Amino acid sequence: MDEKLRLHDLDPLFKEEVAREPGCGHLLRCFSCGVCTAACPVSELEPEFSPSLIIRQIMYGLRTELLSSAALWHCARCARCSFQCPQDVRFLDIIEGLRRLAVREGIISPARAALLQQGETLIQDLRRRLIKRILAEAGEDGDPQEMLSHLMKGTDKP
Numbered sequence: 001m002d003e004k005l006r007l008h009d010l011d012p013l014f015k016e017e018v019a020r021e022p023g024c025g026h027l028l029r030c031f032s033c034g035v036c037t038a039a040c041p042v043s044e045l046e047p048e049f050s051p052s053l054i055i056r057q058i059m060y061g062l063r064t065e066l067l068s069s070a071a072l073w074h075c076a077r078c079a080r081c082s083f084q085c086p087q088d089v090r091f092l093d094i095i096e097g098l099r100r101l102a103v104r105e106g107i108i109s110p111a112r113a114a115l116l117q118q119g120e121t122l123i124q125d126l127r128r129r130l131i132k133r134i135l136a137e138a139g140e141d142g143d144p145q146e147m148l149s150h151l152m153k154g155t156d157k158p
């Protein structure tokens with residue numbers, strides 16, 4: 001986020017616009033506690049990605065900045081944030097709503113958005129396969145990095 005906010009960059013109606021997206025009405029219940037960010041595995045690896053910051057940007061009305069931000073596409077859709085939120089704000093639905101808005105605004109093409117979603121599915125699949133492999137090899141000294149590398153190459157055994 002830019003350090004200085006300019007009033008003419010702010011859209012005071014943005015939060016209502018997002019809240020009107022299917023499944024996003026609960027957005028207005030957020031009280032900025034930050035639990036979602038603390039629970040987010042992506043935030044842990046990439047501190048610049050923060051669900052609670054994204055919600056604050058919505059509340060401030062940073063429409064253009066947020067809809068054109070790569071951060072919208074960093075979420076891995078694991079839903080941990082939604083399970084932990086004390087206000088039952090489902091951030092996963094909000095990120096989906098923001099993505100739809102970015103596509104409707106022409107900020108990203110439907111084809112690129114579909115490609116990014118496809119990449120997420122591949123990553124989830126890889127994660128499932130890695131977990132399965134590690135559990136299957138419980139008791140052995142398998143190196144997860146090495147296993148991951150072989151799974152990515154499509155080979156069965158290190």
Ligand code: SF4
Nearest residue numbers: 030031033034036085
């Ligand atoms: S956990 Fe819920 S209430 Fe807290 S900042 Fe995140 S969305 Fe808002």
Ligand code: SF4
Nearest residue numbers: 040075076078079081
């Ligand atoms: S759904 Fe997205 S924002 Fe929420 S915890 Fe998972 S990766 Fe983080």
